[in-house]
Amino acid sequence: MTIENISSNKSFEGWHKQYQHQSSSLNCAMRFAIYLPPQASEQKVPVLYWLSGLTCTDENFMQKAGAMRMAAELGVAIVAPDTSPRGVGVADAADGSYDLGLGAGFYLNATQAPWKSHYHMYDYVVNELPELIEQHFPVNTKRAIAGHSMGGHGALTIGLRNPERYQSISAFSPIVNPINCPWGQKAFEHYLGKNRDEWLQYDACELLKNTKAKLPILVDQGTSDSFLDEQLKPQALIDVASAQQYPLTLRMQAGYDHSYYFIASFIEAHLKFHFKHLTA
Numbered sequence: 001m002t003i004e005n006i007s008s009n010k011s012f013e014g015w016h017k018q019y020q021h022q023s024s025s026l027n028c029a030m031r032f033a034i035y036l037p038p039q040a041s042e043q044k045v046p047v048l049y050w051l052s053g054l055t056c057t058d059e060n061f062m063q064k065a066g067a068m069r070m071a072a073e074l075g076v077a078i079v080a081p082d083t084s085p086r087g088v089g090v091a092d093a094a095d096g097s098y099d100l101g102l103g104a105g106f107y108l109n110a111t112q113a114p115w116k117s118h119y120h121m122y123d124y125v126v127n128e129l130p131e132l133i134e135q136h137f138p139v140n141t142k143r144a145i146a147g148h149s150m151g152g153h154g155a156l157t158i159g160l161r162n163p164e165r166y167q168s169i170s171a172f173s174p175i176v177n178p179i180n181c182p183w184g185q186k187a188f189e190h191y192l193g194k195n196r197d198e199w200l201q202y203d204a205c206e207l208l209k210n211t212k213a214k215l216p217i218l219v220d221q222g223t224s225d226s227f228l229d230e231q232l233k234p235q236a237l238i239d240v241a242s243a244q245q246y247p248l249t250l251r252m253q254a255g256y257d258h259s260y261y262f263i264a265s266f267i268e269a270h271l272k273f274h275f276k277h278l279t280a
């Protein structure tokens, strides 16, 4: 697997870099960003995989979250993939809507035309990307996964389905129950078809009901988030976790909205949470 460097910027004595490569899972060229802390010049470091939300690329988190100072202090690399396949021949929403198609891959493997030829973000994040990162960069195999909104859904579902691959999961404002909200229902019907049984494998609440593993989960949710009641519904996750006695910490943060201003306010706590489990 070859990768092409397309940018390098020194930051907090480490490096932020962007790369492009041909993805076998997605059947197109993909871009990702990596932050390598200063410790990576001397030793292999653990990795936090960050999954962004609707409309994002690899750039939103790296430019807006303010995560690099603490990542440099702790010695944790951060990898941020794009949120969907892109390029010539990749299907997009017919009406140009932001919640389907480009920028809206929902971290699943699509089974329906026209999506199924490229939209395999689940396979990309779970297998291809870590393999590529571990081949090309000074990282060890201790991994954590986090994300925002659609990316929070991705982090929860991928972490819950692959507990042996990650040490910890965290999310900001995640879509916790996509089978019961408009964003999730629209995406799943297009990507997975009308059979709702096929949707359950990508729903964090459903997965939490059935998981035996107990990977620690931290969630922060703003109380002034305009998507809170219609799309995010954190109480559904609290209820299942409570019934399962699952180690979930879900904090309602007063006055915060859905933006990166919110993420920037609590990203240090998430990095410290992951660091504790990555180095336990």
Ligand SMILES: N[C@@H](CCC(=O)N[C@@H](CSC=O)C(=O)NCC(=O)O)C(=O)O
Pocket: 052, 053, 054, 055, 056, 060, 064, 098, 148, 149, 150, 151, 258, 259, 260
């Ligand atoms: N209507 C908005 C919706 C897009 C939006 O709010 N995207 C969020 C993630 S929402 C859930 O996945 C986001 O992270 N935006 C990028 C950013 O840098 O803030 C719109 O299209 O503007």
